[in-house]
Amino acid sequence: MPKQHDANSQLKISNLRLIAEECLKINSPLQKTKLKNLKSRHQLEVHQIELEMQNEEILRLCALEKEAFERYTDAKFAALGEMAEGIAHEINNPLEAVTNLLYLINEEKDLPEQARSFTHLAQQELARVSQIATQTLRFYRQPTARTAVRVSEQLDSVLKLYQGRLASAGVEIVRDYRVSAPLLAFEGELRQVFTNLVGNALDASRNGGKMTLRTREATDWRTGRKGIRITVADRGHGMSKETLRRIFEPFFSTKGITGTGLGLWVTLGIIQKHDGRVKVRSSESAEHHGTVFSLFIPHREKD
Numbered sequence: 122m123p124k125q126h127d128a129n130s131q132l133k134i135s136n137l138r139l140i141a142e143e144c145l146k147i148n149s150p151l152q153k154t155k156l157k158n159l160k161s162r163h164q165l166e167v168h169q170i171e172l173e174m175q176n177e178e179i180l181r182l183c184a185l186e187k188e189a190f191e192r193y194t195d196a197k198f199a200a201l202g203e204m205a206e207g208i209a210h211e212i213n214n215p216l217e218a219v220t221n222l223l224y225l226i227n228e229e230k231d232l233p234e235q236a237r238s239f240t241h242l243a244q245q246e247l248a249r250v251s252q253i254a255t256q257t258l259r260f261y262r263q264p265t266a267r268t269a270v271r272v273s274e275q276l277d278s279v280l281k282l283y284q285g286r287l288a289s290a291g292v293e294i295v296r297d298y299r300v301s302a303p304l305l306a307f308e309g310e311l312r313q314v315f316t317n318l319v320g321n322a323l324d325a326s327r328n329g330g331k332m333t334l335r336t337r338e339a340t341d342w343r344t345g346r347k348g349i350r351i352t353v354a355d356r357g358h359g360m361s362k363e364t365l366r367r368i369f370e371p372f373f374s375t376k377g378i379t380g381t382g383l384g385l386w387v388t389l390g391i392i393q394k395h396d397g398r399v400k401v402r403s404s405e406s407a408e409h410h411g412t413v414f415s416l417f418i419p420h421r422e423k424d
């Protein structure tokens with residue numbers, strides 16, 4: 122507690138004692154009332170000082186708690202990162218060996234047809250394990266540092282990646298970018314987020330339709346923080362309420378063998394790591410079917 126406050130309160134309290142003693146000496150009713158008022162005023166002041174001291178203490182404890190939480194989160198990610206590196210190493214070596222062995226088996230000329238089709242299936246399943254391992258582990262691996270990322274450039278490069286598939290599905294792309302300032306972020310992770318959102322929108326737009334990518338400067342009304350809002354909207358088949366409720370669960374997918382169900386789970390983790398938020402709206406109605414994912418990522422001071 123601040124020393125100055127302690128000294129102030131001691132002074133007030135000794136003043137009060139003096140006043141009380143004066144009260145005992147003086148008999149006039151007017152004097153008595155005046156002294157009584159004075160006494161109440163001093164009591165109020167002492168009370169106010171005590172409240173101020175308590176407020177300062179509360180603020181100090183809040184700051185300490187926030188600092189401890191941030192340290193804990195950093196330490197948690199660092200530990201998970203180390204573990205991820207270890208697991209990635211341990212998993213990748215045997216995976217590579219089995220992949221090579223399957224390849225060699227498949228090269229055998231006298232392989233019976235059924236054995237060849239089993240080998241093919243085993244290769245597919247193995248590729249899936251490998252994809253799950255990299256998706257999950259990449260997320261936890263310690264990224265180098267935040268860099269200045271131009272969100273619209275990243276979105277464009279993701280669109281380029283899907284160029285062929287978008288064209289063959291007949292999806293019309295609308296690019297509506299109004300942000301020029303860069304965002305301090307983990308570049309690789311943001312790219313992973315956009316790749317998944319655009320990929321999902323494309324998967325839902327098998328019969329063509331419009332896909333809109335939008336960026337805007339925005340403010341989080343809850344915290345007052347300024348940042349960037351990124352929207353990926355499609356006019357695909359949309360989602361049922363049941364699906365919508367589960368999309369952020371790990372391994373939840375409606376795509377069978379072609380989806381691992383990790384995309385949105387990883388997406389949410391990455392956005393939360395950037396102190397951001399994800400909102401989603403979706404409709405399956407005949408006239409207004411489609412889905413809108415909206416991300417808010419706040420700006421931040423350089424680390």
Ligand SMILES: Nc1ncnc2c1ncn2[C@@H]1O[C@H](COP(=O)(O)OP(=O)(O)OP(=O)(O)O)[C@@H](O)[C@H]1O
Nearest residue numbers: 321322325359368374375380381382383384385412
């Ligand atoms: N734009 C969208 N339109 C319709 N459904 C969607 C959309 N985005 C996500 N979904 C639903 O959410 C589910 C989970 O998505 P998520 O990206 O996590 O996994 P996935 O795409 O199935 O697999 P992957 O791990 O390969 O990304 C999807 O299977 C799909 O049912």
Ligand SMILES: [Mg+2]
Nearest residue numbers: 317321384385
């Ligand atoms: Mg996905």
